[in-house]
Amino acid sequence: MGDTPSSSFGLSWLSKTRLAQFVFQAPSTQKKVAGATNNTMLLFLIMKRLNTTSEKTSLNMPWLSFTIFLGSALLFLILGAVPDTLIYNRTAIENGEIWRLLSSHFVHCDLAHLGWNITALFILGSLLEQRLGTRLLGLLAISCIGVSSWLWFFKTDLTLYCGLSGILNGLFSALLFILWRENKHPVLPLIGIAAVVKSIVEASTQQALFTHLSWDSVPGAHGAGMIAGCLYFFITMVPKETIPRTRFSTAYRMEHCGQDL
Numbered sequence: 001m002g003d004t005p006s007s008s009f010g011l012s013w014l015s016k017t018r019l020a021q022f023v024f025q026a027p028s029t030q031k032k033v034a035g036a037t038n039n040t041m042l043l044f045l046i047m048k049r050l051n052t053t054s055e056k057t058s059l060n061m062p063w064l065s066f067t068i069f070l071g072s073a074l075l076f077l078i079l080g081a082v083p084d085t086l087i088y089n090r091t092a093i094e095n096g097e098i099w100r101l102l103s104s105h106f107v108h109c110d111l112a113h114l115g116w117n118i119t120a121l122f123i124l125g126s127l128l129e130q131r132l133g134t135r136l137l138g139l140l141a142i143s144c145i146g147v148s149s150w151l152w153f154f155k156t157d158l159t160l161y162c163g164l165s166g167i168l169n170g171l172f173s174a175l176l177f178i179l180w181r182e183n184k185h186p187v188l189p190l191i192g193i194a195a196v197v198k199s200i201v202e203a204s205t206q207q208a209l210f211t212h213l214s215w216d217s218v219p220g221a222h223g224a225g226m227i228a229g230c231l232y233f234f235i236t237m238v239p240k241e242t243i244p245r246t247r248f249s250t251a252y253r254m255e256h257c258g259q260d261l
Contacts, residue, residue: 002161002218064136065125069118072106072164076114082215083107088151088161101148107162109215117164124171131178139232143170146228147221154220161218169199169225170232177233199223 079086088104089097108114129136147166151158172195180188202219 002158002216002221060130062122062126062129064134065122065129068106068125068140069122072108072118072121073114075107076111079107081108081110081113082160082162086162088148088158090152090156090159093152101152102144104162105144105147105164105167108164109162113163113215117168120168121164121171124168124175128171128175128178135236138236139171139174139229140167142232143167143225143228146170146231147224150220150224151218155218158218160215161221162215166218166221166225169195169222170229173226173229174233174237175229177230178237181237195226199226 075083075086086100086103086107088100093100108117125136128139132139144167147170150166151161173192176188176192176195179185199219199222202217203223205219
């Protein structure tokens with residue numbers, strides 16, 4: 001959010017909580033769904049129907065995801081909406097308050113913003129943590145760096161920002177690639193295409209779809225997060241042996257190493 005008006009253990013646990021009831025049943029707030037939440041809920045329903053579990057996944061409680069979920073909720077309960085010392089504030093960052101580049105992602109503009117974002121965080125985080133373990137922290141860090149870098153270097157006219165939606169799009173895009181590698185479900189590419197189209201439409205209109213919160217949305221942050229998530233997957237998850245050898249690299253080894261290739 002930017003300047004003011006201008007089947008796993010984790011998923012089973014979530015479905016039994018009041019938070020899930022807030023997401024799926026609260027009629028007065030359903031039109032306020034945040035940027036990455038529509039995509040997340042669709043992916044959630046697909047995962048419930050896949051009925052396949054990767055051999056590398058764990059059914060333990062996703063404590064890392066739950067800790068971040070709980071921490072964001074506590075920040076809101078203790079400090080309230082848009083705490084002045086933690087939000088992204090370009091002027092304050094220029095004066096040395098660089099912690100805002102991190103903290104701004106975990107504070108929110110209102111209760112609906114908080115509820116949708118941390119619900120999506122727990123769903124995506126649970127699915128990813130069962131596959132990546134503590135490497136989820138690396139994905140969170142890259143997504144955070146990607147979104148904050150975009151805000152700082154490419155959105156120089158933006159003064160204020162807060163919220164998890166940019167990072168959520170990073171988690172979402174990385175998870176789509178991981179799930180596709182696991183089971184090749186035909187709906188997954190369609191979800192990815194829909195997410196990309198949605199991001200392009202939002203960026204071109206400068207208005208997030210389906211979002212009606214107390215702060216204006218920053219659609220470009222969603223795209224920056226998606227790109228960061230894709231980069232994480234291709235840098236860390238794609239096996240090196242799948243990269244084809246080029247003619248240049250083969251000729252170089254034959255000439256300098258005498259290898260019989």
